[in-house]
Amino acid sequence: MEALLVPSLARIDRIIQETPDVRTYRMKFKDDSLMEKFSWQPGQFVEFSLLGSGECTFCISSSVTRKGYFDCSIKRAGIVTADIHSDLEEGDDVGIRGPYGNCFPLEDIKGKNLLFVGGGIGLAPLRSLIQYCIDNRGDYKDFTILYGARTSADLCFKEEIEEWKKNTSIKVVLTIDKPEDTWKENVGVVPKILEEVVKPEIANTKVITCGPPIMIKYTLQSLDRLGFAPKDVITTLEMKMQCGLGKCGRCNIGSTYICKDGPVFTYEQLKALPDEF
Amino acid sequence: MSFSTFVTDKNGLQKLYEAIISKHETFAPVEKFGKYDYKKVSSLEECDPDSPIAMTMSVKPLFFPRSSKIIKYEATSAGTTIHETEQDQLAGPRVILGVKHCDARGLQVLEAVNKWDYIDSDFLKRRSNTVIFSTRCDKADTHCFCTSLDYDVENLDAMDVAIVSGPDGKIYIQARTEKGENFLNQNPAPGSQSPAPSAGEEMKKQYEGFMTSFRLKMDYKDVNEKMAKRFDSTAFEEATRNCVSCNTCAFICPTCHCFKISDEKIKDTGVRYKSYDSCNNVYFTLEAGGHNPRPAKYRRWRQRSMHKFVYYKERFGVNLCVGCGHCAISCPVNISIFEVVNHVAAAPTEV
Numbered sequence: 001m002e003a004l005l006v007p008s009l010a011r012i013d014r015i016i017q018e019t020p021d022v023r024t025y026r027m028k029f030k031d032d033s034l035m036e037k038f039s040w041q042p043g044q045f046v047e048f049s050l051l052g053s054g055e056c057t058f059c060i061s062s063s064v065t066r067k068g069y070f071d072c073s074i075k076r077a078g079i080v081t082a083d084i085h086s087d088l089e090e091g092d093d094v095g096i097r098g099p100y101g102n103c104f105p106l107e108d109i110k111g112k113n114l115l116f117v118g119g120g121i122g123l124a125p126l127r128s129l130i131q132y133c134i135d136n137r138g139d140y141k142d143f144t145i146l147y148g149a150r151t152s153a154d155l156c157f158k159e160e161i162e163e164w165k166k167n168t169s170i171k172v173v174l175t176i177d178k179p180e181d182t183w184k185e186n187v188g189v190v191p192k193i194l195e196e197v198v199k200p201e202i203a204n205t206k207v208i209t210c211g212p213p214i215m216i217k218y219t220l221q222s223l224d225r226l227g228f229a230p231k232d233v234i235t236t237l238e239m240k241m242q243c244g245l246g247k248c249g250r251c252n253i254g255s256t257y258i259c260k261d262g263p264v265f266t267y268e269q270l271k272a273l274p275d276e277f
Numbered sequence: 278m279s280f281s282t283f284v285t286d287k288n289g290l291q292k293l294y295e296a297i298i299s300k301h302e303t304f305a306p307v308e309k310f311g312k313y314d315y316k317k318v319s320s321l322e323e324c325d326p327d328s329p330i331a332m333t334m335s336v337k338p339l340f341f342p343r344s345s346k347i348i349k350y351e352a353t354s355a356g357t358t359i360h361e362t363e364q365d366q367l368a369g370p371r372v373i374l375g376v377k378h379c380d381a382r383g384l385q386v387l388e389a390v391n392k393w394d395y396i397d398s399d400f401l402k403r404r405s406n407t408v409i410f411s412t413r414c415d416k417a418d419t420h421c422f423c424t425s426l427d428y429d430v431e432n433l434d435a436m437d438v439a440i441v442s443g444p445d446g447k448i449y450i451q452a453r454t455e456k457g458e459n460f461l462n463q464n465p466a467p468g469s470q471s472p473a474p475s476a477g478e479e480m481k482k483q484y485e486g487f488m489t490s491f492r493l494k495m496d497y498k499d500v501n502e503k504m505a506k507r508f509d510s511t512a513f514e515e516a517t518r519n520c521v522s523c524n525t526c527a528f529i530c531p532t533c534h535c536f537k538i539s540d541e542k543i544k545d546t547g548v549r550y551k552s553y554d555s556c557n558n559v560y561f562t563l564e565a566g567g568h569n570p571r572p573a574k575y576r577r578w579r580q581r582s583m584h585k586f587v588y589y590k591e592r593f594g595v596n597l598c599v600g601c602g603h604c605a606i607s608c609p610v611n612i613s614i615f616e617v618v619n620h621v622a623a624a625p626t627e628v
Contacts, residue, residue: 002347002362002551004395005538009357051350051357052542055549056565078565093357213568239570240562242538245395249535249556252584255591260394274508276570276580 004245007049007095008034013069015090018156019149021076022121023085024061027094028069040064041103042129043236043264047244048072049095053083057241059263060099061124063131073124073156100244101263104129104234109206113142115198117219119190119211120149123156125236125263126210130164137169142205146198148175148190148215152183173198190215191222202226207233213277220267230268237263237270237277253277280452281461282476283469290440290448293466294374295321300464301408302371304339306332315339315373326375326410327440331418331602335531336380339367340403341387343528344552347538353545362548365399369406372460376411379423379601381435383531384409389593390534408460411436415487420602422493422615427595430484443479444486451480493615497586497596503622505587512624513582514575516617519610520557522574526604526614527555532585532597535561556580578617586618 014026029035040060049055056078062071076085088094114133118126126145133140145164149155155174165172175186175193186193190211194200200207207228209219216235223233239251239258251258254274265273285293297303298321305324307316312333318324346362384404391397414421433439437457441449450466452458527533537554540547554561557577563569571577589597598614605613 002345002399004397004399005347005549005551006361007348007359009359049540049549051352051359051549052540052547054540055538081565093352095359238564240564243536246393247390247395247397247534248537248554249584250537250554250561252556252580252588254583255588276576 004247005097005243007047007055007097009093010096012088012090012092012094015088018073018158019154021085022073022154022156024071024073024157025084025088025094026062026069026071027096029096030093035068038070038099040070040099041106042132043103043125044099044101045241045244045263046070046072046096046098046100047242048074049097050080050084050088051093051095053087054080055095055097055242056080056084057244057259059125059128059236061127063128063135065132065135073121073127075121098244101259102261104208104236104264105266106132109133109208109234110139112140113201113205114140114144115200115205115207116145116147117190117194117207117209117211118145118147119215119219120154121156122209122211122215123147124210126208127157127160129208134164134167134170142171142201143169144171144173144198144200146173146175146190146194148177148186148193148211150177152176152180189218191218194219194222195226200226202228205232209233209235223267230271231266233267235265235267235270237265239263239277280454280458282449282451282472283461283466284472284476285448285450285466285469286446287448289466289468290450291321292468293450293464294326296467297372297374297410297464302369303374304371305374315376324374327412327442328375331421331606332377332380333603333607334529335383335601335603336373336376337383337387337531339373339407340384340400341534342367344550347549347551349546349548351546352542365403367403368399369403370408371406372408372410374410374412376409376436377601378411378413378428378433378436379421379599380531381409381411382423382427382599383601385435386532386589386595386597386599387534389595390589393593405456408438408456409436410438410440412440413442413483413487415442415483415490417487417490417492418602418606419492420605420613420615421491422495422600422602424488424491424600425493425495426497426598426600428600441480441483443476444482445475445479447473447479449476449480493600493602495615495619500586500618500622501590501596504583504618506626507621507624508579508583510621510624510626512621513579513617515624516620517575517578517612520574520578520612521610522557522559522577523609524555524557525607525609526612527557527581528553529603529607531599531601531603556584582614582617582621585614 246260
């Protein structure tokens with residue numbers, strides 16, 4: 001019964017403490033043949049469940065080009081995520097359904113300059129695409145990552161960011177909101193650094209952004225001022241979801257199902273939706 | 278494809294019902310304290326397939342149960358095991374007698390969301406394994422407005438068999454689908470004859486008489502169009518101020534289909550459920566981080582009424598309301614979806 005909603009078991013291989021309240025859970029399906037068949041596109045999400053606590057929607061934060069595992073990066077925020085952080089250990093089993101949703105427009109961004117703008121945990125969905133693009137680096141022109149967080153401790157994926165910095169074909173710009181003694185990089189909110197430090201080229205550039213609502217709001221305004229066309233700005237939405245299948249009605253915005261028609265939208269598409277976020 | 282019509286009398290219909298109940302798993306309206314609900318029956322005495330009043334609860338739970346088990350699981354230090362739950366009790370084959378036309382239409386409307394993209398095969402199987410007998414109402418109830426919403430008397434295929442009680446005192450039994458036709462061939466009504474030439478006439482007369490009994494009428498196309506332009510209207514707040522957010526309307530609605538997924542675990546074993554939820558519930562869209570896109574009651578009502586008369590129509594080509602009036606009958610503060618959408622549609626567009 002309810003075959004669509006039955007999860008498969010995956011085992012947590014590794015837990016990486018990214019920040020005080022974000023952890024990356026690296027896992028694979030217990031059934032090897034399932035893991036081999038499991039394929040996803042950057043931007044897609046899974047329904048992740050800690051059996052006994054409940055099911056939550058998380059984007060897959062790693063790329064399908066990194067074989068044999070997948071990551072979910074989870075911030076401690078609500079009831080289930082608090083249980084995940086406190087109860088889930090390496091070697092434990094979780095339930096997974098998916099992958100669901102659309103993905104970043106991989107064809108559209110080919111041959112373009114890529115500008116990633118991330119804030120806080122918002123780097124998680126971008127990371128899947130960043131890894132994918134790094135693994136297919138020849139398909140893209142300039143590659144810039146602007147990433148900010150409130151404090152240096154709140155920056156996710158620190159080890160990986162160090163690797164990105166060593167990659168000479170990628171420009172990495174980091175920022176935190178307020179100065180810290182040991183911090184050598186930029187200080188200031190993401191939209192400010194975008195306009196004052198990154199000063200991106202507009203022509204032939206696709207911007208992919210994700211972050212907290214307040215950052216998105218001001219980043220979209222900055223991108224507007226810089227002259228980016230709404231169709232060249234791509235973001236991924238966060239809405240309360242449950243089924244992920246376009247059935248349960250939770251993520252309806254107008255006649256759009258965020259879980260099916262999204263979560264990835266261009267700014268142009270977002271503007272056409274009823275103002276209900 | 279044209280289907281057969283049989284003619285019989287009250288006695289013949291009773292005998293047909295009795296034969297069906299004795300041979301098939303059968304559900305029918307059962308009265309309790311003046312309220313009717315569709316229940317499993319084993320004899321005709323228990324039920325009233327031709328119940329005169331609007332149902333209190335829709336037929337929806339027989340296809341989309343109030344709560345169903347998704348999985349059972351055991352989680353111990355040795356590992357986790359997931360068990361698929363027991364056999365689907367609603368998978369049929371079965372017959373439902375006395376389904377109101379509005380209820381049958383509700384299932385048809387629900388089919389759209391259940392078969393786009395990911396297919397809910399459980400829902401579709403329950404429907405395809407069910408023969409629906411629908412008795413056409415003779416008189417509208419206080420809150421009925423079904424004939425205002427895509428009620429196409431010539432092309433009714435929401436039910437498999439229609440029962441019409443003609444003004445001439447005869448009972449007309451009409452197959453409306455191939456499934457209904459086959460079923461009637463295998464389960465003929467005793468004493469039924471091939472239809473008199475006047476059968477069509479009599480059924481039409483019945484329908485005309487039924488049509489005149491409606492208190493409520495609306496032009497839904499006009500409502501669709503006007504509501505789409507009134508997203509920012511204050512009329513949503515005015516029309517729903519008294520709502521106590523009890524969600525009864527959504528639970529008894531033949532077309533509301535929002536659900537939630539929840540876990541219940543005691544010690545090492547647990548169950549995951551799929552159960553009804555409603556967009557009128559304040560927690561419906563509350564995100565883990567504390568943000569809620571619909572914190573105010575009128576916003577949730579806007580979603581509910583726009584979903585029924587604008588969004589679903591845009592997406593699936595049909596209104597998510599069949600005009601059954603169940604919501605108005607059971608609402609503790611007398612809010613009717615009919616009044617809400619008409620109030621909004623009549624409001625000025627300028628805010």
